[in-house]
Amino acid sequence: MRKQLVTLVFLFALALTANAQIHTGINATTGFPLNEFKAQNPGTAFGININMFFPHSESSPVFWGVDLNFQGMGAREVSKVANTDVNGTSVPIDFKLANRNRLFSGHFVIRAKVPTQGVQPYVEGLVGLKYFYTRTFIKEINTGNSAVSEQELTRNSSVGGESLQRSIAFSHGLGIGAQMMFSKFFGANIGLRYLWGSPAKYYTRQDIRDFDVAITANNGVGSDEYGAVINGGGIGPRKSRTDMLVLNVGLIINFQ
Numbered sequence: 001m002r003k004q005l006v007t008l009v010f011l012f013a014l015a016l017t018a019n020a021q022i023h024t025g026i027n028a029t030t031g032f033p034l035n036e037f038k039a040q041n042p043g044t045a046f047g048i049n050i051n052m053f054f055p056h057s058e059s060s061p062v063f064w065g066v067d068l069n070f071q072g073m074g075a076r077e078v079s080k081v082a083n084t085d086v087n088g089t090s091v092p093i094d095f096k097l098a099n100r101n102r103l104f105s106g107h108f109v110i111r112a113k114v115p116t117q118g119v120q121p122y123v124e125g126l127v128g129l130k131y132f133y134t135r136t137f138i139k140e141i142n143t144g145n146s147a148v149s150e151q152e153l154t155r156n157s158s159v160g161g162e163s164l165q166r167s168i169a170f171s172h173g174l175g176i177g178a179q180m181m182f183s184k185f186f187g188a189n190i191g192l193r194y195l196w197g198s199p200a201k202y203y204t205r206q207d208i209r210d211f212d213v214a215i216t217a218n219n220g221v222g223s224d225e226y227g228a229v230i231n232g233g234g235i236g237p238r239k240s241r242t243d244m245l246v247l248n249v250g251l252i253i254n255f256q
Contacts, residue, residue, distance in 0.1 A: 043074045076098065095228065100137070214229050
């Protein structure tokens with residue numbers, strides 16, 4: 001889903017900017033959850049923002065564009081112990097688990113700039129989607145018992161990571177900012193956006209404390225091989241609206 005969305009946005013932007021001056025930007029981005037989203041997920045998001053704009057017409061102060069955001073919503077590692085029965089004996093196995101919560105968003109943007117020399121203030125409107133997802137990993141496995149092979153468990157477990165939760169929310173908002181051009185081709189940008197988001201389901205970095213590891217049998221190529229999977233520990237994902245305040249600070253590059 002994420003790759004297809006990026007491809008569609010890129011092709012749309014390429015078609016529209018084929019014969020126009022292209023204004024691109026790359027920013028460090030910080031996201032602050034608001035309202036009920038903050039109550040559920042108070043952590044700050046950090047990441048990178050890239051965008052591409054083209055003028056509505058030659059010398060027009062109005063620009064159309066596409067904007068992509070990649071943000072980390074928190075990560076955490078915890079240690080867990082799971083027990084499995086081996087020949088009637090309960091054998092404890094130590095695991096180190098990790099989760100990575102990510103947010104990818106894409107918006108179509110209309111921006112109006114004040115065509116002044118030096119600093120150019122702007123206002124903008126945005127509409128698009130937010131895509132939340134949580135990946136979980138088994139980072140380490142220690143059996144401490146020759147009856148259960150660490151290599152066997154590693155081979156048959158979700159060490160490479162798996163997506164535990166995915167959710168999409170509609171997003172729209174308003175922004176203000178300013179650009180300062182150092183030359184015809186390079187400049188700096190600072191912008192602040194208020195993005196309303198429809199309800200979405202998600203996990204937070206704190207939730208991994210309640211995740212469990214389940215030992216499985218018949219999980220590999222052999223009929224008696226052991227494996228392990230992460231599950232949500234009986235807790236479901238959180239759900240709320242996904243309003244955010246987003247700060248972007250970065251560079252502008254103009255192509256003619």
